[in-house]
Amino acid sequence: MESGLLSLLSISIDFETSHLFFPRIIHWIMAGLLALILVTKVAPFMVAVKRGERTIPIVGEARDNFRFFGTLVLIVAYFYFMAVVGDIFPYTGYGFLMVSMAFVLLMSLLYLHDWTKKAITIVVVNAIVAPSLAWFVLAKLFTITLP
Amino acid sequence: MDFLFLLDITFFLLAGLGALIGIIFGAIPGMTATMAVAVCLPLTYALGLHHGLALLLGLYVGGISGGMVPAVLLNIPGTPSSITTTFDGYPMAQKGEGEKALKICVVASVVGGLISAAVLFLFAPLLADFSIKFSYVEKFLIILLALSVIASLSSSMLIGIFSGVIGIWLSLIGDYSISDGGNGKTRLMFDFMEPYLFEGFSLLPVLIGIFGISTILLEAEKGAKSGLVNERIKISRGGGFSLSVFNGRLTNLVRSSFIGTFVGMLPGVGGSAASVLAYTQEKNLTRDSSQMGKGAPQGLIASESANNALTGGALIPLLSLGIPGDSTTAVLIGAFTLQGIQVGPLFIPENTETWYVMMTALVFANIVMFFLMFYAIKYIAKVVMVPKHILFPIIVMMCVVGAYAINYGIMFDVWTLLIFGILGYLVQKIGLEVAPLIIGFILGSQAEIYFVKSLESFGTYSIFFTRSPIAVVLWGLIVASVMFAIVMGFKSRARQKMELTQVTGSTPTASGKGHDTN
Numbered sequence: 163m164e165s166g167l168l169s170l171l172s173i174s175i176d177f178e179t180s181h182l183f184f185p186r187i188i189h190w191i192m193a194g195l196l197a198l199i200l201v202t203k204v205a206p207f208m209v210a211v212k213r214g215e216r217t218i219p220i221v222g223e224a225r226d227n228f229r230f231f232g233t234l235v236l237i238v239a240y241f242y243f244m245a246v247v248g249d250i251f252p253y254t255g256y257g258f259l260m261v262s263m264a265f266v267l268l269m270s271l272l273y274l275h276d277w278t279k280k281a282i283t284i285v286v287v288n289a290i291v292a293p294s295l296a297w298f299v300l301a302k303l304f305t306i307t308l309p
Numbered sequence: 310m311d312f313l314f315l316l317d318i319t320f321f322l323l324a325g326l327g328a329l330i331g332i333i334f335g336a337i338p339g340m341t342a343t344m345a346v347a348v349c350l351p352l353t354y355a356l357g358l359h360h361g362l363a364l365l366l367g368l369y370v371g372g373i374s375g376g377m378v379p380a381v382l383l384n385i386p387g388t389p390s391s392i393t394t395t396f397d398g399y400p401m402a403q404k405g406e407g408e409k410a411l412k413i414c415v416v417a418s419v420v421g422g423l424i425s426a427a428v429l430f431l432f433a434p435l436l437a438d439f440s441i442k443f444s445y446v447e448k449f450l451i452i453l454l455a456l457s458v459i460a461s462l463s464s465s466m467l468i469g470i471f472s473g474v475i476g477i478w479l480s481l482i483g484d485y486s487i488s489d490g491g492n493g494k495t496r497l498m499f500d501f502m503e504p505y506l507f508e509g510f511s512l513l514p515v516l517i518g519i520f521g522i523s524t525i526l527l528e529a530e531k532g533a534k535s536g537l538v539n540e541r542i543k544i545s546r547g548g549g550f551s552l553s554v555f556n557g558r559l560t561n562l563v564r565s566s567f568i569g570t571f572v573g574m575l576p577g578v579g580g581s582a583a584s585v586l587a588y589t590q591e592k593n594l595t596r597d598s599s600q601m602g603k604g605a606p607q608g609l610i611a612s613e614s615a616n617n618a619l620t621g622g623a624l625i626p627l628l629s630l631g632i633p634g635d636s637t638t639a640v641l642i643g644a645f646t647l648q649g650i651q652v653g654p655l656f657i658p659e660n661t662e663t664w665y666v667m668m669t670a671l672v673f674a675n676i677v678m679f680f681l682m683f684y685a686i687k688y689i690a691k692v693v694m695v696p697k698h699i700l701f702p703i704i705v706m707m708c709v710v711g712a713y714a715i716n717y718g719i720m721f722d723v724w725t726l727l728i729f730g731i732l733g734y735l736v737q738k739i740g741l742e743v744a745p746l747i748i749g750f751i752l753g754s755q756a757e758i759y760f761v762k763s764l765e766s767f768g769t770y771s772i773f774f775t776r777s778p779i780a781v782v783l784w785g786l787i788v789a790s791v792m793f794a795i796v797m798g799f800k801s802r803a804r805q806k807m808e809l810t811q812v813t814g815s816t817p818t819a820s821g822k823g824h825d826t827n
C-alpha cells in the first residue's frame with residue numbers, strides 16, 4: 163500500500179523538456195482557479211449585472227474618454243518618436259530631450275481644465291524647463307544613457 | 310565600526326533629500342511611496358550602493374509619512390496606509406486643530422518608524438542565520454508560504470491566489486536560464502518575440518509600469534481633475550500641540566508600532582492592513598473609545614505609528630529571506646539587483662557594512678522626516694495643491710528614464726512600461742490585486758528553480774513533506790494561513806448577511822469602508 167503511494171508520488175523530469183514542467187503545473191493551477199472564480203465570483207456578478215445592480219468594469223463605466231485615450235496615444239507617440247529622433251542624434255540624449263518637451267507640453271494641455279493665460283504660461287515654461295533639467299542632471303551630470 | 314567611514318555628508322544629504330521628496334509624493338493624493346521609489350530609481354543608477362540606498366530608504370520613510378497630510382487636511386488618504394488617519398484627523402482639522410493633528414501624527418510616525426527599525430536590527434540577522442541552512446525544498450516552501458499569506462490577507466483569498474499565480478506565470482516567460490541549471494530553452498512565447506523576451510521581462514520596467522503608468526491611466530480616466538481648487542486648507546489656529554497628548558497613550562503607541570511591524574513582515578500586505586488593524590485594536594482595547602472617529606488623538610496615534618512601523622517590518626523578510634514585505638520593498642529588490650547584490654539569507658553576513666549603512670539611513674531618514682514635518686508642516690501642506698497637469702507628464706518622463714537606462718538603453722524596456730501600465734490598469738479595473746501579482750512575479754522564477762531542482766534530485770513529490778522538521782512546520786503555517794482566510798471569509802460573509810437583514814436601506818458603515826481597502 164505504502165509503496166504504491168510512493169510510486170504515485172515519484173517523478174522523473176526529462177532535462178530536455180524541463181523548461182515546460184513548472185509552466186505546465188502553473189497552467190493547470192491557473193485553469194482550476196479561473197474555473198473556481200468563474201463559478202463563485204463572476205457568475206453571481208453577471209447575475210447582478212443583469213438585474214442592473216452592478217455594471218461591468220471598463221465597458222460599462224463612465225470614463226473621460228478624451229483624456230484616457232489621449233494619454234494612451236500620447237504615450238505611444240512619445241515612446242515611438244523618442245527612438246526615431248534618438249537615432250538621428252545617437253548617444254546624445256537629444257531624442258529624449260526634444261520629444262519629452264513636446265510630450266510634456268501636450269500632456270499638460272490635455273489635462274489642463276481651465277485654459278487661462280497664466281496656466282498656459284506655466285505649462286509652457288514647465289515643458290521647457292523640466293525635460294531640460296532632467297536631461298542635464300541625468301545625461302550630463304550622471305552620464306546615464308538616454309535615447 | 311568600519312562602516313562609519315562609508316558615511317559622508319552626501320550620504321546624509323541624500324537620505325534627507327529622499328525623505329523630503331518622499332513626503333511630497335506621499336502628500337499628493339494618488340501618489341504613493343512605491344511610486345516615489347520607482348520614479349526616483351534612475352537617480353540611483355549613477356550613485357554608489359550606499360548613497361543609492363540612503364536616497365531610496367529616505368523616499369520610503371518619507372513617502373509613507375507624507376500620506377498623513379491630505380488625510381488630515383482634506384479627508385483624502387495620500388497613500389492607502391493613511392486611510393484610518395482620516396477618521397480622526399479630518400474631524401480635528403475641521404475643528405481648527407489641523408496642525409495639532411499633524412504634529413501628533415508626526416510624533417507617532419517617528420516612534421513607529423524607530424521601533425520597527427529596532428525590531429529589524431535585532432530580528433533580521435537572526436532570521437537570516439536560521440534560514441541560511443534551508444535547502445531548495447525549504448526555500449520553495451517559504452515562497453509558497455509567502456504567497457499563501459498574501460492570498461489569505463487579500464480581500465478575497467481566491468482572487469489573491471489567482472493574482473499571485475498570474476504573477477508567477479508572467480515571470481516564467483523567457484528562457485529557463487542555464488545559469489540557474491535550466492536547459493536554456495524559451496517557453497510561453499512565440500518565436501518572433503525571442504529577440505526581445507529571451508530573458509523575460511525586466512523587473513524594474515515591470516514595476517515602474519505597474520505603479521507609475523497605470524496610476525496615470527487610472528487618473529486620466531477620471532479626467533485628471535485637481536479637484537482641490539475649492540477646498541480650503543484649514544491648518545491651524547495657534548497649534549495647541551504638546552507632548553502631554555501622549556500621556557496614558559504609550560501602550561497604544563507601542564502596541565500599534567508592533568502591529569505595524571508585524572503586518573509589515575507579512576509579504577505583500579499593504580499599509581492599509583497595518584493601520585486598520587492597529588486602529589481597530591485600539592478601539593477594542595481602550596477604555597474610552599467613544600470619541601474615536603470624531604477627532605480623538607488616540608486614533609491618529611494608532612494609525613500613524615502602525616503605518617510607519619511598516620517600513621522596518623517590510624525590510625525584515627526582504628533582507629533575511631529575499632522576499633519583499635510590501636510593494637515598495639519589491640521595488641527595492643530591483644535597486645539591489647541593479648547594484649549587483651542578491652538579497653537573501655547571505656545578505657547580512659556577507660555585506661555587514663551595507664547592513665549597518667542601511668540601518669543608519671533608515672534611522673536617519675526617520676529623524677529627518679520628523680524634523681521636516683514637525684517644523685515645516687505648514688509649507689509641506691501646500692504641496693497637496695500641485696496641479697496634476699504639471700505633475701503627471703513629469704512622472705511619465707521619469708518612468709521612461711528609469712526603464713530605458715536600467716539595461717543601458719534598450720527601447721523594449723520602455724515598451725514594457727506601457728505593456729505593464731495597461732496590464733496594471735486592467736488588473737485593478739477587473740478587481741484583481743496588484744500586490745500578490747507583483748510578489749508572484751518577483752518570486753516566480755525562483756520558485757520554479759527550487760521546485761524543479763528539488764524534484765530532480767529526490768525524484769519524488771513526498772520530499773516536500775519529509776525533507777526536514779522545518780518543512781513540516783512550514784506546511785503547518787501554510788495550512789494555518791489558509792484556514793485563517795477561510796474562517797475570516799465565513800465571518801465576514803456572516804456579518805454581511807446580518808447587516809443586510811438588519812439594514813434594508815443602504816447606509817454604508819465605517820467598518821465596511823475599512824475592510825474593502827488594501
